[in-house]
Amino acid sequence: QQQVKQSPQSLIVQKGGISIINCAYENTAFDYFPWYQQFPGKGPALLIAIRPDVSEKKEGRFTISFNKSAKQFSLHIMDSQPGDSATYFCAAINTGNQFYFGTGTSLTVIP
Amino acid sequence: DTAVSQTPKYLVTQMGNDKSIKCEQNLGHDTMYWYKQDSKKFLKIMFSYNNKELIINETVPNRFSPKSPDKAHLNLHINSLELGDSAVYFCASSHRDPYGYTFGSGTRLTVV
Numbered sequence: 001q002q003q004v005k006q007s008p009q010s011l012i013v014q015k016g017g018i019s020i021i022n023c024a025y026e027n028t029a030f031d032y033f034p035w036y037q038q039f040p041g042k043g044p045a046l047l048i049a050i051r052p053d054v055s056e057k058k059e060g061r062f063t064i065s066f067n068k069s070a071k072q073f074s075l076h077i078m079d080s081q082p083g084d085s086a087t088y089f090c091a092a093i094n095t096g097n098q099f100y101f102g103t104g105t106s107l108t109v110i111p
Numbered sequence: 112d113t114a115v116s117q118t119p120k121y122l123v124t125q126m127g128n129d130k131s132i133k134c135e136q137n138l139g140h141d142t143m144y145w146y147k148q149d150s151k152k153f154l155k156i157m158f159s160y161n162n163k164e165l166i167i168n169e170t171v172p173n174r175f176s177p178k179s180p181d182k183a184h185l186n187l188h189i190n191s192l193e194l195g196d197s198a199v200y201f202c203a204s205s206h207r208d209p210y211g212y213t214f215g216s217g218t219r220l221t222v223v
Contacts, residue, residue, distance in 0.1 A: 034212070043115075043201050043214030044154070087152050097142075097205075098167075099212065104152040 003027060004092050006102025013109050019077040021105045023090035026071060030092040030100075035064065035075050038087045038104075047088070048075070080109045114138070117202045117215040124192055125223055132187045132218045134202030140213070142166075143185035145177060146201040148217070154201070160185050192222045 006023045013019045023033075034049035050057045050064040050073065057064045063076040077084055090102040117134040124130050136143060144167075145157040158177040159167035165177065174190045189196060202215040 038152075041216070043203070043216050045214065046212065089154065099156065101154045104154070106152070 002103065003100035004090060004102045006090050006105060008105060009103070010106040011108070013080045013107065015080065015082060015109055015111050017080050017109075019075075019080045019084065019107055019109070021075045021088050021090070021107070022072065023074065023092075023102050024070075024072045025092050025100075027092070027094065028071075029094040029096075031095055032093040033064070033066065033073050034091050034093070035062075036089040036091065036101075038089065040086075044089055077107075080107075082109045082111050085109050115202055115204050115213050115215040117200075117218055119218060120216065121219050121221075123221045123223065126192055126194060128192050129188070129190045130192060130220070131189070132200055132202075132220075134185050134187070134215060136183055136202075136204040136213070138204055138213060140204035140206050141182055142205050143179065143182070144203040144205075145185065145187050146203060146214075148199040148201060150198070158185075158187075189220075192220075194222050196220060197222045 004023055004025050035047045036044035037047040038044040048059050048062050050066050052068050055066050061078045066073045085108050088105045092100050115136045142161045144159045147155045147157055156169055157171045160179045162182055163179045176188045179185045199217045199219050201217050205212040
């Protein structure tokens with residue numbers, strides 16, 4: 001059973017555009033929501049994360065929007081660049097420190 | 112460099128063979144993990160070790176056995192390799208809090 005549902009599976013965006021990746025969860029025991037970025041041939045690396053007591057967190061061009069009532073959160077990449085082309089994973093972590101990853105989104109930014 | 116390092120990076124082997132993948136972390140983390148990433152990029156947790164004790168064992172065939180000589184090392188031994196074992200295997204480590212969840216760079220296993 002997939003604890004965290006992620007969409008879309010793949011995304012193509014023009015350089016300078018906004019990339020948006022969405023995730024949804026059901027378990028209210030989750031209390032930490034990180035996003036990971038994975039380049040080809042590398043392991044996933046923590047990109048940005050949010051706790052459910054805030055609705056938005058921004059770091060540079062990357063923003064997480066969090067909707068606790070809808071149990072949804074999304075990653076927005078502003079001014080997308082070709083170097084952002086990677087696979088992005090959302091994740092949710094419960095109070096027992098168990099990780100649940102989404103199924104990944106392959107982002108391609110076209111020059 | 113502080114990191115999670117795993118070896119080898121690539122492993123090509125024949126069906127039926129036994130192989131091991133090694134993982135070491137120098138981050139002082141107390142929990143280490145093995146993940147399998149299939150061709151569709153889906154990350155599936157296989158094992159988790161906390162202070163040398165197995166705390167997660169998802170539905171993984173018993174041909175896979177994790178071995179942790181100390182809390183800085185978690186090796187993965189695979190017996191009787193099958194074609195379906197071909198994937199990228201990632202080691203990761205973390206503290207009790209989730210901020211320090213760090214992945215290694217992966218081992219691409221190809222069974223022929």
